[in-house]
Amino acid sequence: MAAPIIRIRDLWTQFDQFVVHQDLNLEVRQGEILSLVGGSGSGKTTLLRQMLGLEKPTRGHVEVFGEDIHRAGGARLRQLRNRWGMLFQHGALFSALSTLDNVAQPMRELGVLPEELIRDAALLKLDMVGITPKDAQKMPADLSGGMVKRVALARALALEPELLFLDEPTAGLDPDLSESFVSLISSLHQQMRLTVVMVTHDLDTLFALSTKIAVLADKRVIALGAPKEVIALPHSFIQRFFLGERGKRALEVLREKEMETNHGK
Numbered sequence: 001m002a003a004p005i006i007r008i009r010d011l012w013t014q015f016d017q018f019v020v021h022q023d024l025n026l027e028v029r030q031g032e033i034l035s036l037v038g039g040s041g042s043g044k045t046t047l048l049r050q051m052l053g054l055e056k057p058t059r060g061h062v063e064v065f066g067e068d069i070h071r072a073g074g075a076r077l078r079q080l081r082n083r084w085g086m087l088f089q090h091g092a093l094f095s096a097l098s099t100l101d102n103v104a105q106p107m108r109e110l111g112v113l114p115e116e117l118i119r120d121a122a123l124l125k126l127d128m129v130g131i132t133p134k135d136a137q138k139m140p141a142d143l144s145g146g147m148v149k150r151v152a153l154a155r156a157l158a159l160e161p162e163l164l165f166l167d168e169p170t171a172g173l174d175p176d177l178s179e180s181f182v183s184l185i186s187s188l189h190q191q192m193r194l195t196v197v198m199v200t201h202d203l204d205t206l207f208a209l210s211t212k213i214a215v216l217a218d219k220r221v222i223a224l225g226a227p228k229e230v231i232a233l234p235h236s237f238i239q240r241f242f243l244g245e246r247g248k249r250a251l252e253v254l255r256e257k258e259m260e261t262n263h264g265k
């Protein structure tokens with residue numbers, strides 16, 4: 001079995017008297033695309049921020065690449081941060097920087113690479129997500145919503161991370177754009193041998209990408225496994241979330257995908 005890239009142990013999160021996570025455990029292994037699902041307020045975003053070292057849990061351990069990131073010092077945490085990329089829900093590009101400079105910025109921050117190399121690498125990353133050198137000169141305000149997502153993805157991949165975090169990657173995209181963004185993530189996952197952790201409410205995206213699903217309910221991860229295994233569990237949240245009307249179509253997609261895979265064998 002592949003080594004855990006993320007290991008969360010006995011994690012508690014409490015805001016005043018309000019307990020969000022209680023003895024939560026989770027492992028993400030190399031090469032997985034793990035989706036975190038749960039009801040509104042179940043603590044998905046908080047958990048994601050804790051994995052990124054942006055928020056500290058009340059108790060417990062969050063290990064990324066074998067290190068407890070909440071006990072690592074500032075310099076060490078910065079080094080670890082260079083090994084993962086994050087795609088925020090709304091793209092979060094710097095509006096005052098051109099598309100190219102947005103992607104170049106994480107490389108410039110390292111302060112060691114020559115400018116020419118940075119420009120070439122940024123253009124290469126943009127090419128990987130289907131953005132032309134001409135569009136690379138544009139400002140973020142002049143890009144479409146779908147392009148902003150692609151540029152934000154190129155920026156998240158700028159430092160060739162081993163791990164990629166995605167927060168609602170297809171939110172705000174129409175179904176066609178959403179589908180093409182999903183295939184882009186899927187091919188980059190293979191090409192770059194990435195491990196991916198994502199939060200999504202969109203069942204089409206969830207079933208199209210996830211190799212594993214972690215379900216957050218009752219303040220813990222109540223289920224972790226392959227999509228097919230997880231949706232078969234009798235927990236009431238799981239049944240409501242996956243097997244309502246909106247879940248049925250997504251499930252058909254999962255079955256089609258399975259048939260294609262079996263066909264290809």
Ligand SMILES: Nc1ncnc2c1ncn2[C@@H]1O[C@H](COP(=O)(O)OP(=O)(O)OP(=O)(O)O)[C@@H](O)[C@H]1O
Nearest residue numbers: 015016018020038039040041042043044045046047
């Ligand atoms: N800094 C904070 N101070 C107080 N309460 C907080 C704070 N951050 C999060 N919470 C609370 O913790 C709970 C979990 O929030 P979180 O945003 O992680 O949930 P979520 O599962 O991502 O929800 P959604 O799907 O609606 O985005 C919520 O009840 C939220 O109000």
